Amino acid sequence: MSVKTPLEMLYHWEKTTPDAVYLRQPIDGVFHDFTWAQVGEQVRRIANALIAQNFEQGSHIAILSKNCAEWFITDLAIMMADHVSVPIYFTAGQETIRYVLTHSNCQAIFIGKLDDTEHQCAAIDSHITRFAMPYGDIPARFQWQELLQQPPLASSPVPAADDTMTIIYTSGSTGNPKGVVNTFGAYGWSCQALAKALKVSNQERMLSYLPLAHITERVYVEGASLYNGFSVAFVESLDTFAENLKAVSPTLFISVPRLWTRFQMGVLAKIPPKKLNRLLSIPILKGIVAKKIRQQLGLDSARLFGSGSAPISPATLHWYERIGINISEGWGMSENNGLGTLSYPFRRDKIGCIGHPYDGVDLRIAEDGEIQLKGPCVMNEYYLEPEKTAEAFTADGYLRTGDKGTVDADGYVRITGRLKEIFKTAKGKYVAPVPIESLLMENSLIEQICVTGSNLKQPIALVVLTPEAQVHDESHLRQSLKHTLEHINKKLESHARLDALVVVNDSWSVENGLLTPTLKIKRHLIESKYHDLIQSEHSQPVVWQHH
Structure with missing residues (x-):
């Protein structure tokens, strides 16, 4: 198939459906709608503002923000100005922000909605030019409204298929993130193959809330909307998620x-x-x-x-x-x-x-x-x-x-x-943890799980219970977990059967460094945090960390 770039798709909708609503951004409980024509115009103004900075062609420009209309606009403007976007997870700590900006040699950064603006911005070196999206008081050399004062770029540049579009840093579940170099051709082909597989139309509605720094949201939401011409709404905050979802009623x-x-x-x-x-x-x-x-x-409506x-x-x-x-x-x-x-x-x-x-x-x-x-x-x-x-x-x-x-x-x-996750027990047998974890998740009291057991006689599972589990007394929880353990062990080969379920006190989160930004467990860090607990003798099939 002939592959189109995201910019060509923007030009297409800007011309054919200029008045259709593309992006919907809630602010103080009210949705602010942007049509394709308005999005196109803002992209052209921001692109011109970037060109005015005289960065070298193909410079790397970071985006650090929660999902919002301006994230899409910024992404397209970076492409239009002939630069390369480097998204950073909005949950990233100082160490990750510093690593990505330094490793990718970013010249500039767009900063948007964040939970900890001051702390996260402290990781940005002074030589990096800062642009602020219109959310609160973001310290930056250029504010969004200022950028929009630029006249819109009159031309409609089209990048070559083998030009680099973006460098996406992996979520780093096993060490420093790696920068994945993706071209316009690879991204465009993926968006078109997805559209063909899902048979979507320009009448769809989507809600964008999973991190846009992750490839899934970038292709399956931003990409899908650009290549099919449908509207995307955003979430104002975690607290308004449920009502924003109901208001949008995505298809x-x-x-x-x-x-x-x-x-x-x-x-x-x-x-x-x-x-x-x-x-x-x-x-x-x-x-x-x-x-x-x-x-x-x-x-x-979905x-x-x-x-x-x-x-x-x-x-x-x-x-x-x-x-x-x-x-x-x-x-x-x-x-x-x-x-x-x-x-x-x-x-x-x-x-x-x-x-x-x-x-x-x-x-x-x-x-x-x-x-x-x-x-x-x-x-x-x-x-x-x-x-x-x-x-x-x-x-x-x-x-x-x-x-x-x-x-x-x-x-x-x-x-x-x-x-890499397959481990060897003391008996010299190999165990794959993921399928066992998937079986254990049948118990709705379990929220998170990590099966481990390198050099143990039999594997064990570390378990985090759901907040809802708090309403039950310990004997009920013990009984339920024991039943699950027995049920699952019957399905497993003898060397993979679990010795015990160990209920740990604290949940694993992005904040405490035990989950990646895409909510995968960082197995090596969990195993090192609970090393003593994993190695200790477990006399019961279900044990609690604090006992």
Whole structure:
């Protein structure tokens, strides 16, 4: 297919549907709407302001902000001014901000909505030019309104397919983040392949709230909207998330496993599981109850639901299916523009799979079980890291994903673990933690889990309980967890059976450094934090850290 760049798509909608609303930004509880024509004009003004700075062509410019209309506008303006965007997670601490800005040699940074503006801005060197988005008092050389005083750029430049569009830093689950160099061609191809697979129209509505510094949101929300011409709304804050979601009532909705679990907990806090099961088993009531729950969640208009970035428990997918929410899993990584496999249309018999490869993606399973792929969506390299780039590809040019998997007769892929996460017990047997974690998540009292056991006789699981679990007494919790443990162990080979579930006191978060910004666990850090607890003798099948 002939690949268009994001800028060409902007020019297309600016010309063909200038008055259609593209971006919707809530401020103080009111949505401020931007049409395609208005977005185009702002992009052209900001691009001109950037050109006026005389940065060298192809300079690296960072974006540090929560999702907002100005994030999209900035991203497009950086492209239009012939520079390269370097997004930084809005949850990033000083060390990460400093590392990314230094490693990528950024000349400038756009700073927007943040939770800890002063602290995060302290990590930005004085030689880096600061531009502020219009949110609060952001210390910067140029404020947004000032940038918009520039006349709009009259020309409509189109970058070459092999020009670098963006450097996306991985979330660093195993050390310093790596800078993934993605071209306009790879990004554009991915957005077009996605549009073809999902059959979306310009009538869709999406809510953008997962970090735009992550490839999933950048392709599946920003990219999808640009290549299909539909509107995107943003969330004002964490506190207004639920009401913003209801107000927007999206037709396409993607999330991550941790949030799907939180939504489920929210429903079960209002209707106890036994009562809900009873209501859903009465044919005449099932549809009414399911619809009411979807309305309460703000998802009654959605026709397509997705989950990605980490494995989701099949039990969670089955639970959602009963209330009419069929969640399609997708799988990809920064290194392939988020475009690997997709379980769409939803198939009940394929729950637990990550779907089949997109058209044009060539996927194979290597001898050691690794999933490897090739296609126009794949990155050029890791920025300034030739050795790591060489390690990332096979001799015949396939990307090594680090995930192990199998492919069934229908071409559906199932992940069986990560190569690096597989550990060896004292018995010399190898155990893959991810599939066991996925099984344990069937227990709705469990919010987070880490199966570990390098050099132990048998593996154990560290468990964080949900906030809702607090209402139960310890004997109820112990009984429930013990039942889950016995049930799961029956499904596992003898060397992989868990010795104990160890309930830890503190939850794992981005703030305490135990989750990546995309809410994956940082396994090596969790294992080092709980080293003594992991190594101690566990006399009971369910134990508490504080006992």
